[in-house]
Amino acid sequence: MIKRLLLTFALAFSGPSAANGARLFDDSVGDFLDAATAAVTAPPFTACGWFRSDDSTDTAQVIFAVGQAGTDNFWRVRARNAPLSIEFGVEQTMPAVDIKINTTNTWAQDVWACWCAVEAATDDHRIFLEGAGKSTSATDIAPKSVDTTEIGRSDDGSPGDNFSGDLGHIVMWDFALSDNEVATVCQPTIRMWNYRPADQIRYWGVNGQTVEPDSRGTVNLTVTGATVSEEPPIPHPIIAP
Known part of the structure; x- marks a missing residue:
C-alpha cells in the first residue's frame, strides 16, 4: 500500500515524461533529421535542447535549423x-x-550542455548556453518563406555543417522565455518538456524512434542515420509520453 501511494505521488508531481535516450550523429556520413515543414514561421518563439559534441575542432556543427530549403533564409x-x-x-x-x-x-x-535560442521579435534575438552567457542582437531581420525543419544539419543551398555527437530533447515555446526562465529550463534537475507545456508548440525527444514524432504538434521528423545513444543528464523518466 505504501509503495502504491509513493508511486501515485511521484506520477502526480513528475508530469509527462519523455522516452529514454538521445541520438548519436556521425558527421562523417551526414546523419540528420528533417521535415519538409517549418516548425515555426515567425517570432516570438524559444527553442531549447541538449547537446554533447565529440569534436571540439570542427568549425561549425548545426544543432537545429528552421529555414527555406536550398536558400539562405x-x-x-x-x-x-x-x-x-x-x-x-x-x-x-x-x-x-x-x-x-x-x-x-x-x-x-564530450560534456552534455543546454542551449536556448530566443526570438522575441524580428529585432530581438538572444542566445544562451547553460542558461547563461547571453548574447543579443537588435538587427531587424526575418527569414522569408521558411519550409523546412532540421536537426543535425542545415540545408542552406549547400547542406553541411553536420553535427558530431549526441543531441536530445528539443522543445519550442510560442513566446520568448525570460532570462530567468531560460536559466530554469537549463538546470539538469528540470525536464524542460514539462515547463509550461500549454505554451509549447514543438517537442522532439530525439530518442530513437523510427520517425521522430513531434509530441506537441505535427512536424514529425524523418531519420537519416543518427543511432540511439544515452540520455542527457536530466531526471530519469518515470513514465513514457
Missing part, C-alpha cells in the same frame, strides 16, 4: 570552435541581411 543554432561557443544565426534574402551572435561562455567536448 533561416534561423540556425550551431556549436562553434575558437572559442567553443553556441551561435544563433538569422539570415534572410531580398534584401540580404544576416546576423550571428555567440554565447560569451563555452562548452566542452
Whole structure:
C-alpha cells in the first residue's frame, strides 16, 4: 500500500515524461533529421535542447535549423570552435541581411550542455548556453518563406555543417522565455518538456524512434542515420509520453 501511494505521488508531481535516450550523429556520413515543414514561421518563439559534441575542432556543427530549403533564409543554432561557443544565426534574402551572435561562455567536448535560442521579435534575438552567457542582437531581420525543419544539419543551398555527437530533447515555446526562465529550463534537475507545456508548440525527444514524432504538434521528423545513444543528464523518466 505504501509503495502504491509513493508511486501515485511521484506520477502526480513528475508530469509527462519523455522516452529514454538521445541520438548519436556521425558527421562523417551526414546523419540528420528533417521535415519538409517549418516548425515555426515567425517570432516570438524559444527553442531549447541538449547537446554533447565529440569534436571540439570542427568549425561549425548545426544543432537545429528552421529555414527555406536550398536558400539562405533561416534561423540556425550551431556549436562553434575558437572559442567553443553556441551561435544563433538569422539570415534572410531580398534584401540580404544576416546576423550571428555567440554565447560569451563555452562548452566542452564530450560534456552534455543546454542551449536556448530566443526570438522575441524580428529585432530581438538572444542566445544562451547553460542558461547563461547571453548574447543579443537588435538587427531587424526575418527569414522569408521558411519550409523546412532540421536537426543535425542545415540545408542552406549547400547542406553541411553536420553535427558530431549526441543531441536530445528539443522543445519550442510560442513566446520568448525570460532570462530567468531560460536559466530554469537549463538546470539538469528540470525536464524542460514539462515547463509550461500549454505554451509549447514543438517537442522532439530525439530518442530513437523510427520517425521522430513531434509530441506537441505535427512536424514529425524523418531519420537519416543518427543511432540511439544515452540520455542527457536530466531526471530519469518515470513514465513514457
